[in-house]
Amino acid sequence: LPASFIGSRRWSSENTADGLALTCVKGTPSYFVTFTCNADWPEIKSCLAPGQSASDIPIIVARVFKQCLQQF
Template sequence: MQGVVDVLSSGETSGSAVGKRVVLPRSFPRGDRDMQRRFLNAMALVQRFGRPDYFITMTCNPYWDEITENLEPGQLPQDRPDLVARIFRAKLRDMLDLFVKKNYFGEVQAYAHVTEFQKRGLPHEHILLIMKSSSKLTTLDEYDKVICAEIPDKAKYPELHLLVIKHML
């Protein structure tokens, strides 16, 4: 309140002239300038290598064994954001290695990814993969080998059906 009184007593009536402007450096993580730099870098990848071939989302499961085994009795995953973030990061590194180094979908020419936190506090990742021309999907059969948007048959795959119903719907 004292700050408001001081400004009014000095004769200043415009709110835009009050205070001191602070510009965060581009190196400040998650700041506006950092986010703009990251966006421009991603667009430069697209300009140079072409459109992404895969858009992959990875979501943290708070009931992964690595998380639940390291909780103290009575603790919930939301009580240990450090543990959840560390395990998510380790699994993310493994998944990126699978895609980029082990060529799970084929040879990757370029990739970009970003970590976001959901309202519940759990991290999730968005990954864009730009494949080399020899690894690009070109026919419907190739797409069908990679992409599936159906609930697994309950009679054939009961465990997979249960997991999809529990985590995806």
């Protein structure tokens, strides 16, 4: 699969190479922050129709995650 296919082996390799290149240019990072998303967040649940789960509509999870990340 091409690198344009998110999740493919080429995509992963290119992103890894980009991360390593950033380390060469900027130096090693001082901090590593992990931010997780909970599929049971009220912001996600309120956007789902009855019977749907967060895995049925991943774009909703991505949007809520992005909003929370921007507030962080």
